[in-house]
Amino acid sequence: MHILVMVLLSVHALAGVFWVGSTLALSHSYFELTAKLFRAQMVAAVFAVVAGLALWGIVIRGAQDPMAHTLAVGALLALLAAGVQGSMRRMPVRSQRIAAVLLSGTVVCMVIAPYMT
Numbered sequence: 582m583h584i585l586v587m588v589l590l591s592v593h594a595l596a597g598v599f600w601v602g603s604t605l606a607l608s609h610s611y612f613e614l615t616a617k618l619f620r621a622q623m624v625a626a627v628f629a630v631v632a633g634l635a636l637w638g639i640v641i642r643g644a645q646d647p648m649a650h651t652l653a654v655g656a657l658l659a660l661l662a663a664g665v666q667g668s669m670r671r672m673p674v675r676s677q678r679i680a681a682v683l684l685s686g687t688v689v690c691m692v693i694a695p696y697m698t
């Protein structure tokens with residue numbers, strides 16, 4: 582089980598880093614580049630979310646503690662960001678800017694969650 586959690590956490594963090602990093606970079610970019618990277622971003626988003634949900638099922642399960650609540654807020658912000666990126670394709674740079682704010686919130690929640698007591 583430990584190996585599975587380590588693999589999932591690695592996939593989760595790598596995909597998440599690409600998703601968030603490219604979103605932050607593209608928020609200072611231009612139309613053509615955001616369109617070019619859209620598919621790769623959405624693939625990374627799917628990997629991050631699916632691995633995150635699997636981790637939730639294994640590590641958190643039914644826990645109702647501050648760590649679980651903080652992770653849940655972060656996950657919600659990530660899902661909102663994916664929705665914004667998917668639905669605002671006609672205004673890609675603006676969608677990247679909104680998603681950048683939401684995903685920054687996700688990263689903060691994910692990394693502080695273990696210290697919430």
Ligand code: HEM
Nearest residue numbers: 594597598601629630633634636637640656659687691692
């Ligand atoms: C629906 C979206 C997401 C869900 C359900 C989710 C779920 C989780 C869960 C359950 C953990 C705890 C794993 C453990 O303690 O072993 C975790 C950790 C983590 N997540 Fe997410 N996550 C999501 C999105 C993201 C995104 C977009 C990022 C972007 C980088 C991210 C980065 C991280 C990191 C770095 C950790 C490790 C935190 C640490 O232990 O210090 N997550 N996530």
